[in-house]
Amino acid sequence: MAKKKQYWLFKSDPDDFSWQDLLESPDQTACWDGVRNYQARNLIRDEMKEGDRVLFYHSQLKPPVVMGTAVIVKESYPDDTAWEEGNKHFDKRASEENPIWQMVDIQAEKEFNFPVSLPEMRETDALEGMMLLKRGSRLSVQPVDAKHFQWIVKRGNRKKA
Incomplete structure (x- = not known):
């Protein structure tokens, strides 16, 4: 029996990796490392599946916003940035033999006409x-009902005046 599609929210600091960076990546696809x-690692390793959809959230903007949607196109695999000395995500406990950390690949799906802000989300009962x-x-990665x-996608894709 096929696993039911799941939904996620991925937080990103746009100074580290932005929605625009994803759009400019080859095939608009990038690994979600670090x-x-x-x-969060356990969610990546045990729960995320190819075809699951993602809300791409810029956490460090004022206000924070959901920029658009992406799709998981490659399931969990070892995050090699963990054993790359000098990489900001380096973890001395990790190695190729003991990877510890996992990542997935995502592909941009749709940029919202209107990014959906955190204050806007807080103001609606629909997201209780x-x-x-x-x-x-x-x-930094979390499940979404x-x-x-669907509410956030509908709100973000409303027509421009």
Whole structure:
């Protein structure tokens, strides 16, 4: 039986890797590396599947915004930045034999007509219970309910006046 499609939110600091960087990557595809939290790593390793859809969230903008959607095009594999000395994601405990950290590849799907801001998301009852909106929610990758994903996509894709 095929696994049900899941939905995710990936947080990115646009100074490190922006939506524009994804759009300018070959085939608009890039690896999602540098995740150094065990809970987030476990989601990448155990839950994320090819075809799952992603909200691409710029976390360090004022206000933070969802820029658009992406799709997971390659499932979990070792994050080699962890054992590259000099890489900002280097982890001396990791190696090719003991990779510890995982990554997936994502491909840009659709840029929103209007990025959806965090304040806008906080103001609607439709997103009640969304992990991103909970106090203390710091995971850089997190699951999103289908109904929350659909609301954000609809809001972001509304027609320009």
